[in-house]
Amino acid sequence: MERASTSRGAIAGLVAGGVALAVGELVAGVGRTRRAPVIAVGDLVIEHVPRAVKDFAIDTFGTADKVALLVGIYAVISLAAAGLGMAAVRRAWIGVAGIGLFGAVGVYAAARVAGAGVAEVVAPIAGAAAGAGALVLLVRPWLAEAPSEDRRRFLQVAGAAIGVAVIGASIGRFLQARVSAAASRLAVVLPRPARPAPAIPAGADLGIDGLSPFVTPNGDFYRIDVNLIVPQVPTDGWTLRVAGRVDRQLMLSYDDLLRRPMVEEDITLACVSNEVGGRLVGTARWLGTPLLPLLEEAGIDPAVDQVVGRAVDGFTVGLPLAALRDGRPALVAVGMNGEPLPIRHGFPARLVVAGLYGYVSATKWLQEIELTSFADFDPYWIRRGWAAEAPIKTASRIDTPRGLQRVAAGTVPVAGVAWAPPHGIERVELQIDDGAWQPCELATAVADTTWRQWQFRWEDASPGRHQLTVRATDGTGATQTGDRAAPFPDGATGWHSLAVIVE
Numbered sequence: 001m002e003r004a005s006t007s008r009g010a011i012a013g014l015v016a017g018g019v020a021l022a023v024g025e026l027v028a029g030v031g032r033t034r035r036a037p038v039i040a041v042g043d044l045v046i047e048h049v050p051r052a053v054k055d056f057a058i059d060t061f062g063t064a065d066k067v068a069l070l071v072g073i074y075a076v077i078s079l080a081a082a083g084l085g086m087a088a089v090r091r092a093w094i095g096v097a098g099i100g101l102f103g104a105v106g107v108y109a110a111a112r113v114a115g116a117g118v119a120e121v122v123a124p125i126a127g128a129a130a131g132a133g134a135l136v137l138l139v140r141p142w143l144a145e146a147p148s149e150d151r152r153r154f155l156q157v158a159g160a161a162i163g164v165a166v167i168g169a170s171i172g173r174f175l176q177a178r179v180s181a182a183a184s185r186l187a188v189v190l191p192r193p194a195r196p197a198p199a200i201p202a203g204a205d206l207g208i209d210g211l212s213p214f215v216t217p218n219g220d221f222y223r224i225d226v227n228l229i230v231p232q233v234p235t236d237g238w239t240l241r242v243a244g245r246v247d248r249q250l251m252l253s254y255d256d257l258l259r260r261p262m263v264e265e266d267i268t269l270a271c272v273s274n275e276v277g278g279r280l281v282g283t284a285r286w287l288g289t290p291l292l293p294l295l296e297e298a299g300i301d302p303a304v305d306q307v308v309g310r311a312v313d314g315f316t317v318g319l320p321l322a323a324l325r326d327g328r329p330a331l332v333a334v335g336m337n338g339e340p341l342p343i344r345h346g347f348p349a350r351l352v353v354a355g356l357y358g359y360v361s362a363t364k365w366l367q368e369i370e371l372t373s374f375a376d377f378d379p380y381w382i383r384r385g386w387a388a389e390a391p392i393k394t395a396s397r398i399d400t401p402r403g404l405q406r407v408a409a410g411t412v413p414v415a416g417v418a419w420a421p422p423h424g425i426e427r428v429e430l431q432i433d434d435g436a437w438q439p440c441e442l443a444t445a446v447a448d449t450t451w452r453q454w455q456f457r458w459e460d461a462s463p464g465r466h467q468l469t470v471r472a473t474d475g476t477g478a479t480q481t482g483d484r485a486a487p488f489p490d491g492a493t494g495w496h497s498l499a500v501i502v503e
Contacts, residue, residue, distance in 0.1 A: 005089050008154060012138035013085020013095065015161045017077055020099060020131025022168035024106065024123045029175025031119030035229070036172065037106035037127060040120070042066075042073055042228040044109040051384060051488060058224065058273045058280075066228050077102070088139045095139070096132045103128025114314040134161045181343050184234035188340040188348075190258070190287060197264035197285055203444030206453050210400030211415045214446070214453060216282035218342050224271045224280060224358070226380070230344045231312050231365045238348055240332070244308070244370035247299025254348055257334065260289040265329040265354070268419045268451045270392050272357035273487050277397050277496035281419065283450050286352045287335030291369075292324045294332060300371060308370040308377060309351045309363030316379040319353055319361045320389055321371075328354045328422040329449055332366065354449040355422035357390040357491060387490035394420035394480040396428055396454075396472035396496060403498035409463050412502070414440075415455040420474035424448030427473040430456045433466055440470075448475055461502045469497040 024037040035043075046054075046069070057065040080098065088095025106124025110116055137157055205214040235254040242250040252260075264287050271280035295307065300321070308318045324330050330353040334341060341347040346364030353361035359381045370377075374388055382388050396418035401407050418425045424445060429437040443453035473479040484494035 006086055009086040009089035009139060010082040011085065011158065012135055013081040013083065013088065014078060015138060015158050015165070016085065016095070016099065016131045016135035017081030018165040019134040019161050019168075020102070020127040021077070022127075022165035022172065023130040024127030025172030026168040026175070027123035027126045027172075028110075028120055029172040031123065032117040033113055033115050033120055034175065035110070035113050035116070035120055037110060037124040038070075038073060038077070039228050040109035040113050040116075040124075041106060042069055043226070044112060045069065045073070046226050046228070047112075055273065055487065059275060065224075070228060085135060085139070088135055092136055092139060095135045099128050099132045099135065103131075114312075130164075134164075137161070181232045181234045181347055184236065185340050185343060185347050188235065188334075190335045190340060191262050193262045193264045193287060195261075195263040197266055200266070200285075200446055201444045204446045204453070206415065206443050206455055208400065208413060208415045208453075208455060210402070211453060211455075212399050212417050214283060214443070214450075215337060216284060218284070218337050218339070218345065221282045221284060221336075221345060222271060222280045223344050224273060225364060226315055227313060232343065233312055233348055233365050233367075235348050238367070240349060240366060241368045242294060242298045242371075243368060244372050245301035245304050246295075246371055247301075250294070250298045257289065257332065257349060260294070262287055262289055262334075263329075263331070265331060265352075265449065266447050267329060267352055267354045267449045268421050269352070269358055269362060270395070270419065272359050272386065272390055272491050274395075274492060275487065276395070276484070276492050276494040277498070278492075281395075281451070284336050285338065286331055286333045288331030288333035288349075288352065291330040291332055291351065291353070295321075295324070295369070295371065298371070303373060304371040306372050306374045306377065308372055308379060309361075309366055310368040310370065311363055311365045312367045313365065315363070316377075317351075317358075317360055317363045318372075318374070318377065318379040318382065318388070319351075319356055320374075323353065323356060323361075330354065332369075355392050357392055359386060360388070360390045385489060390490045392419070392421055393491045393493055394418075394423075394425075394472055394474045394478065395492075396470045396480065398468055398470050398496055398498055401468075401498075401500050404501060406501045406503055407461070409461055409502050410459075412458040412461045412500075413455060414458050414468060415453065416470060416496075417451045417453055418470075418472035419451035420472065420480075421449040421451075424475035425452040425454075425472055426475050426477065427479075428452075428454040429471055429473075430458075431469040431471075432458065437471070463502050465499055465501055467497060467499050469495050471495045 061068040084095040084098040110120040268283040274280035398416040428440040440454040440456040
């Protein structure tokens with residue numbers, strides 16, 4: 001009987017937890033942000049998680065780090081709910097108090113959501129109340145000291161509670177889905193660029209199996225940001241504000257933005273969290289209006305040295321004004337690889353600046369550009385210890401063969417990519433074991449702002465385990481350092497090296 005009580009208590013806790021989450025989803029669905037309590041809590045975790053944990057998550061899960069976090073949150077909630085249910089069998093107040101504590105955390109997290117209204121704050125309260133009520137109903141037989149209570153009644157109450165949870169969650173998700181930018185994006189007709197980019201020459205892509213294509217498809221382009229759910233920003237009602245230390249503020253609607261002169265630029269973007277040999281880098285053809293003329297139209301105060309981009313969720317990045325004055329491409333982008341920006345990559349507008357890591361340049365879901373100074377404002381990641389200025393470091397990567405791949409003896413094709421925007425790649429060299437550095441064949445250069453493919457024919461590869469190492473030299477003649485450094489605080493360094501097995 002004791003074991004049965006414990007098992008039913010765990011089930012009761014899990015069911016009550018499900019009811020709490022579902023009711024929270026339902027109430028949040030009528031709010032302005034439509035952000036469920038569990039998402040608000042997840043955002044709070046992302047905001048306050050130690051840097052070492054963040055780095056571990058990206059290294060381990062890559063672009064699936066947000067999914068991993070959600071799975072972890074739901075796992076913690078499930079374990080806690082089961083434990084509270086077992087405790088509530090003997091003392092109901094423990095279960096009720098525990099659910100109330102979770103509700104309080106939800107209220108705190110919801111209150112910190114940018115643009116949150118009453119519904120978002122009420123949602124975790126309503127969820128906690130519903131969950132506590134369900135828990136009391138489910139454990140009442142043991143509270144009444146009636147251990148012989150018919151199991152059928154327990155199953156009936158649990159089934160009804162599960163039904164409420166499923167219906168509530170479904171309606172909540174439906175209400176939340178009403179705010180979608182998909183239809184708005186489908187209605188966009190991008191303007192023809194006043195200055196289109198030249199066609200990408202055939203020699204820019206070597207077409208080798210296993211080698212990253214020169215242009216990264218939108219669906220494969222890496223996504224790293226601080227949002228558990230992708231912001232949905234329809235073009236209707238969206239405006240871009242240029243403010244701060246300017247002569248006059250500018251307010252642009254989406255149509256206003258599209259009417260500005262548009263150019264195309266091929267630019268490689270890289271995440272500062274990218275490890276040596278990592279995949280958090282990609283190249284796309286961006287369509288947008290040049291950023292510097294827009295700022296000059298607003299009038300730039302002489303004291304300005306930082307340009308801050310603000311996203312709709314309050315996220316901020318800051319880049320040096322000097323970077324916009326050295327001739328590198330810098331856009332308020334509206335298109336990516338011939339189509340409107342994908343929602344997950346910043347629709348309706350984002351910043352794209354060649355040669356700077358994304359955390360100091362690539363504001364997605366852009367809504368404001370502020371001209372200020374480094375002395376007066378620290379953006380999101382700078383407040384967390386990352387470097388204020390972060391030019392992309394020269395890097396190179398071996399794509400094929402893969403690490404520990406078994407290859408046939410004889411001639412082995414080795415290929416990869418190298419990047420050093422905005423300086424371009426001048427030379428790539430490969431070292432086999434402890435041998436001399438040997439020059440690689442470079443693909444046709446497209447722009448100094450993009451990566452460049454390379455290949456090497458490894459002839460007479462002998463059986464055994466061999467180490468391949470690559471390094472690149474940029475357009476200024478500087479060769480990337482072999483000194484290994486972690487991404488924090490301004491990007492990883494070191495040569496990419498891997499072992500292959502020749503048979």
